[in-house]
Amino acid sequence: MPRRATAKRPSAPRVSASRVSSPLKKPRPTARGWTLGAVGVVALACSALFGRTDVLFVGAFLTLLTLAAMISVTWDRPRLSVTRSFHPDIVAAGDTAAIVTTARNLSSRPSPAARWREFAPAAVAVQRSAPFPRLGAHQPDTSHGRDTVVLRQEVVAEKRGSHPVGPLIISRTDPFGIAYAEYAIGQPRQFLVTPRVTPLDRGELDVAHSEGTEHELLRHSIPSADELIAREYRPGDPLRRVHWRATARHDQLMVRQEEQRSNPEAWLLADTRAGLADEDAFEALVALFASVAVHLLDEGFAVSIVETAARQLTGRSGAGRTGTLGAATPTYDTGGADRLLLADLAAVEPLAEARDDAVSELAAGLRRAGRPVPVFAVLLGGTPELGSLASLRPMGDPAVAFLGPGASSEVEEVLGDAGWLCVPFAAGVDPSEAWQRALRRQRSVVPRGQ
Numbered sequence: 001m002p003r004r005a006t007a008k009r010p011s012a013p014r015v016s017a018s019r020v021s022s023p024l025k026k027p028r029p030t031a032r033g034w035t036l037g038a039v040g041v042v043a044l045a046c047s048a049l050f051g052r053t054d055v056l057f058v059g060a061f062l063t064l065l066t067l068a069a070m071i072s073v074t075w076d077r078p079r080l081s082v083t084r085s086f087h088p089d090i091v092a093a094g095d096t097a098a099i100v101t102t103a104r105n106l107s108s109r110p111s112p113a114a115r116w117r118e119f120a121p122a123a124v125a126v127q128r129s130a131p132f133p134r135l136g137a138h139q140p141d142t143s144h145g146r147d148t149v150v151l152r153q154e155v156v157a158e159k160r161g162s163h164p165v166g167p168l169i170i171s172r173t174d175p176f177g178i179a180y181a182e183y184a185i186g187q188p189r190q191f192l193v194t195p196r197v198t199p200l201d202r203g204e205l206d207v208a209h210s211e212g213t214e215h216e217l218l219r220h221s222i223p224s225a226d227e228l229i230a231r232e233y234r235p236g237d238p239l240r241r242v243h244w245r246a247t248a249r250h251d252q253l254m255v256r257q258e259e260q261r262s263n264p265e266a267w268l269l270a271d272t273r274a275g276l277a278d279e280d281a282f283e284a285l286v287a288l289f290a291s292v293a294v295h296l297l298d299e300g301f302a303v304s305i306v307e308t309a310a311r312q313l314t315g316r317s318g319a320g321r322t323g324t325l326g327a328a329t330p331t332y333d334t335g336g337a338d339r340l341l342l343a344d345l346a347a348v349e350p351l352a353e354a355r356d357d358a359v360s361e362l363a364a365g366l367r368r369a370g371r372p373v374p375v376f377a378v379l380l381g382g383t384p385e386l387g388s389l390a391s392l393r394p395m396g397d398p399a400v401a402f403l404g405p406g407a408s409s410e411v412e413e414v415l416g417d418a419g420w421l422c423v424p425f426a427a428g429v430d431p432s433e434a435w436q437r438a439l440r441r442q443r444s445v446v447p448r449g450q
Contacts, residue, residue, distance in 0.1 A: 025171075025182040027070045033178035037066040069178035078114065078170045079107040082186030086165075090343060092196045093160045098152055099126070099191075101168060105135035105147040114172035116151065119184065123159035124191055132170060157193040160283065162347040164188035194342035195283075195290040198431040204442045205398055205435070206266075206299045206374065230254040265369050266301040267396075268293060269362055269377040269389075272309040274350035276380035277406040280427035282350050285404055289378045290345050291431040292402075294338045296374070302333030303341070304365055308358045308383060309351035313344045329365055359385035363392055372397030377420075380404040382411045390418035400438050421445070 029037055043059025046052065080103045087098040099118060105111050116132040136146030166188035173180045230246035233253035246254035270289050277285075296303050305313055306329060315330025315337075332341045366373065375396030381404070383389055393399050400421045403412055412422045421441045425434040 025180075027074045027179055027181040029066055029070065030173060030177055030180045032176075033066050033069060033180075036062045036178060040064075040066065065176075066178055069174040069176060072174045073172060073179045073181040076112060077181075077183055078105075078111060078172070078185065080104060080111075080168070080170070080185050081106055082166075082168050084166055084168075084186070084189045086189075086191055090192045090194060090339070090346075091157045092194050092342075093157055094196060096154055096156055097191075098154050099165060101151040103132075103135070103149055103151065103168065103185075104138075106138050108137055110137055111135040112172055114170050116171075117169050118153070118165055119167055119169050119188070120155075120165045120191075121163050123157070123161060123193070124163050124165060125156045125158055126165070127153045127155075129169075129171065157191070160193050160195050160286065160346060163191045163193060165191045192343055192346045194346045195287045197294045197342070198287070198291045200291055200295040200432055200435045201439065202299065203439045205400065205438055206296060206301070230256060264301055264373065266296045266303050266374040266376070267362060267365055267369075268296075268303060268305045269358065269375075269379070270305060270307050270348075271377075271379040271381065271383070271404070272307045272312065272348060272350055273354045273380070274309070274352045276350070277404055278427075281380060281404050281406065284425060284427040284429065285378055285380055286345055286348060288402055288425055288431040288434055290342060292376055292378070292435070293332070293341055295435075297332060297338045297341070301374070302331060303337070304329050304331045306358050306362045306365070308355055310353040310355065312348050312351070313341075315340065315344070329361060354384075356384050359383060359388045359392070363388065363395070366392060366395035369395070375399045377401045378404075378425075379407055379411065381406040382408060386411060386414055390414050390420065393419040396420075398442055400442075402434055402438070 040059045040062030043055050043062065045059075047056035047059055083102045085100045087100060091097045101118065103116075111132075111134055113134060114132040115129045117129045118126045120126045132151075133149045135149060138147050139145040167184040167186045169182055170185055171180065171182045230243040230250075231254065233242070233255050241255040243254045243256045268289065271285065293303050293305070305315065307313065311328070311330070313330040315332045316334060330344075332338075334340075362375075366375065372395055375392065375398075377389065377400070379401060398421060399419065400423065401411075401415050402423050402425050404424075405426050407424075416422045421438055423434055423438045423441065425431075
């Protein structure tokens with residue numbers, strides 16, 4: 001997508017200004033400057049050798065001109081305040097965002113001719129150097145005067161992460177193009193690029209089964225009350241739940257069903273240990289994990305997440321609804337939880353500090369739930385507690401393990417024998433494809449209506 005730089009008058013700064021100005025490239029001669037300086041030195045040498053005063057004048061003039069140009073770009077450095085904002089402030093990998101940089105001249109003199117660009121890593125494709133508008137002298141009593149300009153560019157967020165954008169790079173030469181310098185102005189600001197979320201289909205993976213019936217997640221306008229309704233009898237329903245009045249009215253067997261208005265729980269295990277797979281495989285794990293977690297949040301679940309490496313996610317520690325208050329497990333269950341989760345996942349990296357109590361933490365959370373709840377493990381490899389993870393199958397309904405390319409056949413065998421639904425994933429595979437494979441396997445294990 002083309003990127004452009006335009007100048008316009010600002011409305012208001014979005015973040016606090018920074019007045020830092022430091023040379024990024026020290027003043028040095030340009031190609032023209034080196035040529036003139038070299039000619040001047042040669043002329044001085046010839047004047048001394050042949051005693052020619054006219055050549056001495058030319059040599060002295062060219063040499064002093066080069067030195068004066070370097071002093072000029074050193075002394076007349078830009079004095080600017082810089083603010084920076086992103087629109088939107090958080091984007092998904094592959095999306096386009098606008099970087100808006102507001103620069104204000106703090107000098108009592110108009111700013112000289114210059115060029116500008118933003119410093120950023122390769123993951124943020126910022127524009128190349130562009131002309132910087134000449135600003136008027138600083139106007140202390142005016143907020144939006146001729147001393148201020150807004151620079152706007154569109155960038156593509158090419159890679160997930162928290163990327164520093166800035167400082168603003170101002171490059172300038174003297175009026176004769178003899179000397180050149182670059183200055184870094186202001187402080188960088190973090191540009192948050194989240195993993196791309198793929199919509200997933202609703203189905204048997206985002207509900208739990210108990211007493212032979214499917215607990216359907218229903219949404220209501222009143223969030224904290226239970227209501228009894230009647231529905232048709234299904235094979236496996238306990239007879240104690242038969243609703244006799246509704247049975248007589250409908251002339252068929254009806255049972256009572258409790259609609260839970262509070263959010264159900266789901267637990268996820270993320271394999272964030274370093275050295276298990278390459279960068280592409282880890283990015284595939286994060287994309288799949290984000291898609292599953294956001295899907296569960298959209299379905300009304302309170303999502304608790306356990307990491308196999310040192311904890312990086314924040315969430316709301318101990319925010320689960322079944323006695324997890326005070327626990328350290330990050331939980332996402334409030335308004336805007338999906339945005340908070342994606343912001344956390346933007347900065348997740350594989351870490352060398354592996355934990356040996358991750359599965360124990362998951363088991364403790366599942367025991368507090370008091371009934372089987374959906375459990376999803378996204379693994380790049382095995383885990384030191386593989387046997388313990390396999391034993392958690394009765395607490396998970398469903399229990400799904402997405403296995404990356406680094407997972408050995410032993411991992412699939414141990415978890416599969418315990419009853420986990422094992423689904424492979426790899427770099428380049430769309431998360432919805434892995435989810436569909438899990439759905440098909442779940443339907444083959446639990447037929448519809450049971």
